Amino acid sequence: MNATNTPSHQQPEWRDTVTLNSVLKDLSVATPLVFAAECDRLRGHLGEVARGNAFLLQGGDCAETFAGVTADSIRAKLETLLQMALVLTYAAAMPVVKVGRMAGQYAKPRSSPVESRDGVTLPAYRGDAVNGAGFTAAARTPDPERLRTMYEKSAVTLNLVRAFAEGGGADLRQAHAWNQGFVRMSPSGFRYEVLAREIDRALSFMDVCGVDAREMHRTEIFTSHEGLLLDYEAALTRPDPPTGRTYATSGHLLWLGERTRQLDGPHLEFFSRIANPVAVKLGPSATPDEVIGYAEALDPDREPGRLTFVVRMGASRVRDLLPALVEKTLAEGLEVGWVCDPMHGNTFTAPDGYKTRTLDTVFDEVCGFFEVHRSLGTHPGGIHVELTGDDVTECVGADVAVDQLVERYETACDPRLNRSQSLSLAFLVAEMFRGSVSDQRGGA
Template sequence: MSKTTVAGELDAWRALPAAQQPEWDDPEEVRAVAAQLAQAPPLVFAGECDQLKDDLAAVVRGEAFVLQGGDCAETFTGSTADAVRNKLKTLLQMAVVLTYAGSVPVVKIGRMAGQFAKPRSNSMEERDGLTLPAYRGDAVNGLDFTPESRRNDPRRLLQAYHCSAVTLNLCRAFTKGGYADLRQVHAWNQDFVAGSPAGQRYERLAGEIDRALAFMKACGADPEEFHGVEFYSSHEALLLEYERALTRIDSRSGLPYDVSAHLVWIGERTRALDGAHVEFASRIRNPIGVKLGPTTSADDALALIDRLNPEGEPGRLTFITRMGAGRIREALPPLVEKVAQSGAPVAWICDPMHGNTFEAPSGHKTRRFDDVLDEVAGFFEVHRALGTHPGGIHIEFTGDDVTECVGGGHEIVEGDLHQRYETACDPRLNRGQSLDLAFMVAEMYRHTH
């Protein structure tokens, strides 16, 4: 296939309605930035994307579990070594608990190194009579409510690329350089268990992991997997100019890959079958995720499969359900049932965050830890009843001790929210709540199998 033909296919989305795109002042400036990004080195490699696809194929077969997590919206100022390390540390801790308690390999995917853009309900925001463009994430504009900060500035796409590169570089160094050593991560969990109000519940599990590690050591077993982990990056493929500029033709296969991340997903607000996002995703060879909210019909799910995975390639397509705790038990079964009947290889992941947001009396957007937990429980119940595989969880968390979601072991109440409410967008679980969740999900997984 000629280069011109491939480029034409990759640009077919331009003729379709593209939801949630910022209005840039100067199209010429956007073209100049896109041209610069098109020359920039890849952030990930096609071979790594294929490896993730193989790992997700194991999830489809019921042989692995996905843990996907990170910030709601990353910020340029948050791309520091400490912040990245704390998020990674929390994700690794959760993974150890899930791997051991569920006796299942865990595919670790960060919602990091690219999550710099957010869809918004309204394109404008008004405060005290002043109307400005809504904050769409650091890749588009700034959080400060001033005309300068809120200008949609395409040069920010270059900064998003550079921050993603820095974050990925740190993640690679941490996961390969001894920081992710299983014994070390387990020691962190012991610290958590000792200081957690819910710690007694986890003590038994921590003790079991201890004994398993001691047994391995006594046997002289010291597998390579103990010292480093495979870690993948993901973000919502929202800003199509950015994703298109970072799409490359793989020299091995001649196929196009979006080298901005290993996995990209299409959001609930951008999954229109005749829209630009689905068209663009259908052309790249990365693993693709699609968020499905409570209004999704079984026919919608089947149509998305036809568009995004017509060859039925295992590991290519993941459905990330975000129904809300009160709706998952009714809304999810028809989808899972229809897709299972079709025989299409799909990995199912639960996002228990996005359907459970509410506003506290203080005006803070928050989520109840119990609702998050209840949605995951509903997800497991549905899959257990249908005999299908609950393939993973997708959560928004931070490695810091923020006070953004209420509940959890260190009971955070609505009056505490103001203490450390630091998110640029949606409320995230803190480290303690994330680990509480991991132990509870591990128990649920154990009972499903």
């Protein structure tokens, strides 16, 4: 499945095709980053999400950077996910499936192929997998060697994720240790500390009773990214001899973005051939007929866990637009996961020129998402969030004012929630599961 010559949306204009073909040839025989059995396990977990028996927590950087692949940075993101998952598990009383936007989220679609500054026009920055963020002709020229670096950095990240998840970093007895730094002294950090003490008491009780709590010492953390660069994805696609199925081995879960979800497009055609669990982002223009079209193309066998819909409608539109989509799947008897992305529909430009989001609108879209599902009697299956474990000032709210964005605005593309803001969101979702948000909204 070589997509090199396939016309498609949002693909780089690789000028050095000789190097491109050489890199793709090497990637086609490289060791898989993930394995079929891992993807199958995730598909099984997402099947429980689709059935209403589990909740998906998906989060990480808007766009990973090569320079950001450090042990400290990755650990901070994983600890943020684990803190959020602990809050959600306790509130929802159901398993939380943890999926990072990491180990592959190095490419981004853009609204324009070019960027202009002071009369100079250059190719847009499409993520470290394609070109550099610096505004020079050299930096912005797409470089195929970056695909090789993307693979190498993804491998490093996956190794760190697996070591953290399996090697004791995810032990529930470490729950207090995850609550460090600036977040510990925040309102959400104080609330989390209370919960961690309750977990400690429960674990001590289990010890006294002689309960074998080995599963409390490890967890599963899967990886995901937008399957944007078809050259790269095709080169890392492998057959699984025991099953005869074909898997994209670049990540456990791939999603189709809002700009590449055309029903007759090559991205959807590629996704239809792989056995990984897949997701489709649905913006405000998505129609009920399109939703059924995605199900027919991507989930013809109607297997719960194969297909997840991630809605990004915007806080002002989710209550009006989402019901028709969900109702259409109900009428067709589809079992799919429904997940809320409260980030992408709520971006605006601050007076100083920084792209940002307010915590209030992020919260409002999540509330609207839950309200729609509650009214329809369906399961709000998860949240998909751009976040970081660092003390950044990219989104407004929880002690970050608009005029403070400049202080630590570090994202390579879109604004992310910092760790304290992410934890506040987890407590909001917890309140939604309990049926009341008034107290949390007032204290956020």
